Amino acid sequence: MGTMLHNLSNSYPTTPSELTDHAINYSKTVQLPIDASNIHWTVSRHATKRAACCKFFPGSPDIIISLTWKAFQAYGWEKFKSIIRHELIHVWEYQTHGSTSHGSLFKEKAQQLDAPLRCDAFCPPRFYLICTNKTCQWKTIRHRASKTVTHPFNRYRCRKCGSPYTVEHVGTSIRWNTHSEYMRARQKIGIHW
Numbered sequence: 634m635g636t637m638l639h640n641l642s643n644s645y646p647t648t649p650s651e652l653t654d655h656a657i658n659y660s661k662t663v664q665l666p667i668d669a670s671n672i673h674w675t676v677s678r679h680a681t682k683r684a685a686c687c688k689f690f691p692g693s694p695d696i697i698i699s700l701t702w703k704a705f706q707a708y709g710w711e712k713f714k715s716i717i718r719h720e721l722i723h724v725w726e727y728q729t730h731g732s733t734s735h736g737s738l739f740k741e742k743a744q745q746l747d748a749p750l751r752c753d754a755f756c757p758p759r760f761y762l763i764c765t766n767k768t769c770q771w772k773t774i775r776h777r778a779s780k781t782v783t784h785p786f787n788r789y790r791c792r793k794c795g796s797p798y799t800v801e802h803v804g805t806s807i808r809w810n811t812h813s814e815y816m817r818a819r820q821k822i823g824i825h826w
């Protein structure tokens with residue numbers, strides 16, 4: 634006999650609201666003495682620079698934790714949990730000390746909980762541009778689907794040696810070398826873009 638009960642610990646978030654549910658449930662398992670009743674979780678579909686961030690409001694106990702959808706797509710749930718731990722350490726430090734930073738207190742807790750030490754270390758690139766000339770080793774990142782991403786070869790070359798370069802979509806590892814290949818890749822990537 635089947636059950637309709639959804640076991641979150643065995644499922645994988647596929648939508649922003651599922652990501653929020655997973656984050657709330659996961660946060661309850663993290664060993665930190667925090668008051669979670671004032672935490673409001675949101676998912677940003679637009680943010681690209683940080684994997685997540687906390688917002689505090691002076692004079693109010695309310696805290697917003699905003700999770701970046703694209704960072705979740707790039708990292709996957711297992712790795713994203715370490716980012717949630719990072720944000721919860723900010724909450725803990727703020728609730729117990731009235732402010733939070735990436736200082737020594739934060740670092741100590743981050744090491745205990747195996748969380749990343751900085752938020753800005755998590756600036757997930759969406760694309761790599763990789764030189765096709767093996768001896769060149771030019772590789773760079775792009776956060777946006779600019780013309781260098783959508784029109785490689787047709788208009789642009791490696792900045793270092795002038796060879797054509799390959800574009801890689803980080804979330805799916807799908808690659809293309811020309812604009813028409815990009816058009817096909819874009820279709821294939823679909824909602825994971």
Ligand SMILES: [Zn+2]
Nearest residue numbers: 719723751752
């Ligand atoms: Zn941080």
Ligand SMILES: [Zn+2]
Nearest residue numbers: 764769791794
């Ligand atoms: Zn090159």
